[in-house]
Amino acid sequence: MIGAAQPRVTVANELLDKIYSLDGILHSQFKSRLVIEPALSRTVVSFQASKQQPAYRWYKFKEAYSPWLVDYLLSRYNIKSGKILDPFAGSGTTLFAASRLGFETHGIELLPIGQAVIQARMVVEKKLAPREIQRIAEWKNKAPWKKANRTNLLELKITRKAYPPKTKESIEKYLKACGQEPKDAETILRFLLMCVLESVSYTRKDGQYLRWDHRSERMAGKKPFHKGPILDFDQAITLKLDQFLNDIGETANPPDLLDLSRKKNSKVPIKLLDGSCLEIMQKLKASHYDAIITSPPYCNRYDYTRTYALELALLGVDEKTLLNLRQQMLSCTVENRSKNLLEINPAWIKAIEASEGQKLLQNILDFLENQKEEGLLNNNGIPRMIRGYFYEMACVISESARVLRPGGMMFMVNDNVRYAGVEISVDLILSSIAEKLGFQTRQILVLPQVKGNSSQQMGFHGRTPLRKCVYVWEKK
Ligand SMILES: C[S@@+](CC[C@H](N)C(=O)[O-])C[C@H]1O[C@@H](n2cnc3c(N)ncnc32)[C@H](O)[C@@H]1O
Known part of the structure; x- marks a missing residue:
């Protein structure tokens, strides 16, 4: 004692x-x-x-x-x-x-982030109807959100001013347009929006919090941090839609197994x-x-x-x-x-x-x-x-x-x-x-x-x- x-x-x-x-x-x-x-x-x-x-x-x-x-x-x-x-x-x-x-x-x-990822992937595993895939392809080719009205994107104290104003407007239009789509297509379109949020924002996920780029209004007078390119919304979402459409063709035979002979053909819930x-x-x-x-x-x-505050705000x-x-x-x-x-x-x-x-x-x-x-x-x-x-x-x-x-x-x-x-x-x-x-x-x-896990990398000696x-x- x-x-x-x-x-x-x-x-x-x-x-x-x-x-x-x-x-x-x-x-x-x-x-x-x-x-x-x-x-x-x-x-x-x-x-x-x-x-x-x-x-x-x-x-x-x-x-x-x-x-x-x-x-x-x-x-x-x-x-x-x-x-x-x-x-x-x-x-x-x-x-x-x-x-x-x-x-x-x-x-x-x-957390709703993980839930949203899993739900979107479950929709894909269950198989999207051809009509829904067609709708998603039209979003990629015709960018229907550009002509939509806006709906309000929820903001948290820690996400205020996270996007350039034009990007925020595009996100709000995209959200409004999503609401008019059939259910599974809407789930996927909202999920794909969540996938690009960080890349079009002033923030970067970093250690224990979000880091803010010097171009954001929130950073006035603070230590400068440059996150690299901040993507244009239309470009980022179009690339993501394209990646999704390419991948769903491939998920029928995924290379995610060490030994493909172990793959079972039945889809288990x-x-x-x-x-x-x-x-x-x-x-x-x-x-x-x-x-x-x-x-x-x-x-x-x-x-x-x-x-994950940006994603949580998007998810309401x-x-x-x-x-x-x-x-x-x-x-x-x-x-x-x-x-x-x-x-x-x-x-x-x-x-x-x-x-x-x-x-x-x-x-x-x-x-x-x-x-x-x-x-x-x-x-x-x-x-x-x-x-x-x-x-x-x-x-x-x-x-x-x-x-x-x-x-x-x-x-x-x-x-x-x-x-x-x-x-x-x-x-x-x-x-x-x-x-x-x-x-x-x-x-x-x-x-x-x-x-190379040297003492130098580990912070201090010993x-x-x-x-x-x-x-x-x-x-x-
Ligand atoms: C290390 S991550 C798991 C990653 C997962 N293995 C994967 O490959 O995506 C830990 C997860 O636990 C979740 N979590 C934290 N507390 C939890 C709780 N009380 N109940 C359920 N999930 C929780 C977090 O939201 C986070 O998604």
């Missing part, structure tokens, strides 16, 4: 020593299962690999992994059929990739459940799924509701809904308030206890509280965010164990993080919690280090690169 009378620096040092020692113990516990997996390049475990891929390239969801990862995991762990769940579905990579392989897939997604997995998972049937393949938000302060999310979505998200930003997890589900007491009993986690939380009291954190919300992240993840893990059949597999992509100079072994902590909640850790597949992994857990 650390006595109250000790000098503050000693307290912090003792806590740090304890963290290193507990991290070492956990590391040796998992040592034989921590394996560097050369097949898992950063390209495959990120959006990179999908950049040129028909359908996946329509909307650049930077937080996505590639369909090859899904294929690789199912093949490597010999999962041949059944039902698959992704509780953090994002743009639906798990759903579409596994469905191609003949799996029935269910996804849960909280995909189901999307809109909302928070913390609310929805508890309503799913026990032992129903054969596998879970997922990637939650990382514990890295990345705020999807800010980065107002200020109040935005705040509500931000709070419902898995705690990964300093703005998240604590959630009352036991009020959501009293059965999560075991998950809470597993987190309370995780010594490394508790020591990290003590250390961060100490750093907060010393005024050494760059944001005082960090300890609350990290606590929320692990406790909420523990609840998701316990629900995952409940909905998987015995022997079912869970795969999770996640990154370790660093705060106040301390690396947090998210991989080891979550695996240790998972083992208390009905899983056995088969492996923790570590992505190979990026070449820092080791953070592990990026795919956890492989089996339901006992």
